[in-house]
Amino acid sequence: MLRKEINKISEVGKALISVEGNPGVALNHVVELLEAGTNQSLSFAKAINITEDFTRFQVFNGTQGLSTQTKIRMHEIPLTAGFSYNMLGRSFDGVGNVADNGPEIIFEKQVSTRLDTLNPTVRLVPKQPLWTGIPMIDVFNTLVKSQKIPIFAGPTEPYNRLLSQIAQGAQADVIIFAGIGLKFDEYHYFKEQLSQSGNIDKTIMFSHLAGDSQIKGLMLPDVALSVAREFADQGKDVLVLLTDMTNWSNILRNVANYQDQIPSLQGYPGSLYSELAKRYEVAADIEGAGSITIIGATTLESLEDPVPDNTGYITEGQFFLENGKLKLARSLSRLKQQVNGNTRSDHRPIMTAMASLLADAEKAYEAAEVGAANDAFSQKLLRYRTDFITNMEEPFGESVELEAALDKCWDILKRHFEPTETGLSKKLIDQYWK
């Protein structure tokens, strides 16, 4: 079929181009940009704003080298992603092109990247724990299949190491790695880790490196999540690793800025919440099919920044990494209540008791800084705090089974407190305080 072609590009900006009038393209449909004369394909682009006076496109490969002579060829379909089981073990760019030296892939089908909302009635209430062997997660913030949860961390924290450690232990049929704005060493690290753990054959990597075209980074989560969703629709349990969603949000901010949108907070568009939610909400346990679990990374300077702030309202909790430790106070798994009532009888109470004591200990720690923690109990709390940080908040190390981790909790309490000081019920004390 001969596709319609036009050449009346009137405006070339940083990631966007406009053409005069309306060439008959539909919203979100894809066009191909061709070099004048040679007809060599330069890039694809997506129609994002259509009026009778002009039509505006996002250019996947960036706009460097485009001119008003560049030709536009219509494709008359929205962006799709290729899907095939042969993708396992392979690497792709943000719009699904092969990005390694492997053989060409013949796709079984093309899947829509529109990320239609899953009908809530076909969602199952998540009830299956995903054990990680990390006590701070398993005891205090149990991860649940189909959960969406980011790691919040400063830019220099080992968040990718933690992400990869969780991924290696997690039970999943397929792992989809979606990296946006990665530094090359981060990309390399994940590839190494996944290879070493023997998971590479069930992994598909979608990667966008810092400096690659912004639009490809912007599209990447949609392409990766659409492929993940197809696996889940076919009954697979899929784990998606999204790192780093702050990079993604910053691209979103840039592109909104190129479009002259009115910014809301710190330059981000007012739609930041909805845009993040659209991606994270793909996580689901689907009735009669598989599941998608999303673990993300969100780098931040401050929790009040718009990206972590909006993310926190969308995701089902967050793991907070600070000074290499998984901090109890700011971490939360919203789904833990679905699973931690069916484990050992002391699981929930000891989790609450230790958290409450740690909060008191933090207060004592602040008081100690001004020399006001001189009473005996404050001293107990301070020793408890040190013990807790060293033995409970350390995420890297030997994998610990849940029961052993709970026993470890009792050991810590016994080292520092009298039974009544813990706020635990007499029944539990009688059973476990030995």
Add this chain to the structure above:
Amino acid sequence: MNYNNKKRTGSLISIQDSLVKARFYDNVIMGETAEISVEGKSLQAEVLQIDPDHKNTDAGIVEMQVFEDLTGAQIGDMVEFTGKPLSVLLGPGLLTSIWDGLQNPLYKLGEQDAYLIPGMRAPALDEEKLWEFTPSVKAGDVVKGGAAIGSVPEGRLEHKILVPFNLGKCKVESIIEKSSVNITETVAVLTDAQQIKHKLKLAFRWAVKSPIPFKERAIPSKTISTGVRVIDFLAPVSYGGTVGNPGPFGAGKTVLQHSLCKYALADIIIMAACGERAGEAVEVFKDFAELDDPSTGDSLMNRMCIFGNTSSMPVAAREASVFIALTVGEYYRYQGYNVVLLADSTSRWAQALRERSGRQGDIPGPEAFPMDIPDQIKGMYQRAGADKGTGGSLTFIGTVSPAGGNFQEPVTQASMDATGGFWGLSQDRADAKKYPAIDPLAYTTSVYDSFVSWTDRNKMLQTLMEANGIDQTISTIGLKKVPVDKYVLYQKGQTIDFCVMQQDAFHKLDACTRPDRLKVINEAVQKLIDSSIEFSRDGLEDEELKELVKTKFDELRQWWKDWNSSAQSEEEIAGLSKHIDQFILQED
């Protein structure tokens, strides 16, 4: 509004995200809905603004927001104006329903596809189901808008079949005998003063932005038992009242909403899941269906209906979902029922307005919200209220999700201004896992004497405040410099906080406290506050005495916490008072 019956159309001239412009030649009515044909599907839209067409003086330009994804839309796509504003279908079958933000039933849509595909529709209420209609008027009677012409049983409720509220005095021309009918069949014919005939069915449509009137509006006066102690003691809410419930993420808004859903004593609970996580709404309609209604013992779902416009659904429908939920609430209020509407979250609703006004190019107000956002929020809360005329009420509890947890932001501020009650959730309390994290020192209420007297409540509050002050002193100058009597007061406050204000929402017994039990707790608390406890000094130094005080209070707290989660028989419940007496006298 005067609607034209002639078919009116337009064609698209601009498309961006969910906002479109169309050229029209006939007439367009502000606020009416339209159907846009995109790739053979029909998408629903609402008129936002009408402008002149500078290119074509015979035409006008209409700006619309579209409630569904517009992928595939092109210049020239046809728009058909419906002449009708956005409306909701009111009638039997509302209860137990689960809809999207535009009243499409989600289970019915699920039969078509696992995903919500733009253009998918299904009738809002079951059109096949038969209802046992019993007439309450006869031919020749005169009725007017809001009057009941009969009723059908809906679960345990008597669902009155009302004359649409906009009709004036009408004569009943005919009405059917007691029989089983579905919602599409005519049950009565009325003739109005202009001799126009109106066919009444069990259900009718009502514009969501036109509040259903009160029969006789009254000040809310009766307190709702929510089962949540910190609310019922310190910040109670009345039937017909309004509450804003702000909190940073992770402070426990969702768990609190779920508690209210389960335990608040009301005839009907409506949940507007507006721009929040889908999983939370699913938990409500899948897990709560297994739970019992606290007042009837029925399945909890039988008193509920849910509008689920969750965060990944089209933003434009978010605004609609809250208005639709409010209208359903007003409808049941008019029938004389006590309705509690939980809107989670009003911030997402306000953000939808912000996204829209940004696209429309409006000059932004603070934090880019529309300038009139405080008025819009006030207008929304004002639709709640008590109706003396019908005996019904609509209580509106809206969560607020302030950006950065900052209560100074525009939506939180406007909500404080608009509501009669304010439950502020605190990050510090949540970090310390002190749930519910409603800060006992950061809330307001417009309800005075309720389950406990205003005096008792204030004494409780005073103790908490003083204990909080002493806590600050201990943190800054250390425990050593705090006198023993102040330390005892501090321990009293800590005990009230730990054993009364904090509550385990996941514990079968502790999760819900009713007024009879509140009374027992209040007596214990008042005794504890009023007493001077006789710790025997026995030549102890101050420091040693303080340690003794702490140990004794630790024991008391452990005992009381156990009581919270175990005392059930009358004798066990009465045990609290005895235990406090012994504690005050320091008897074993």
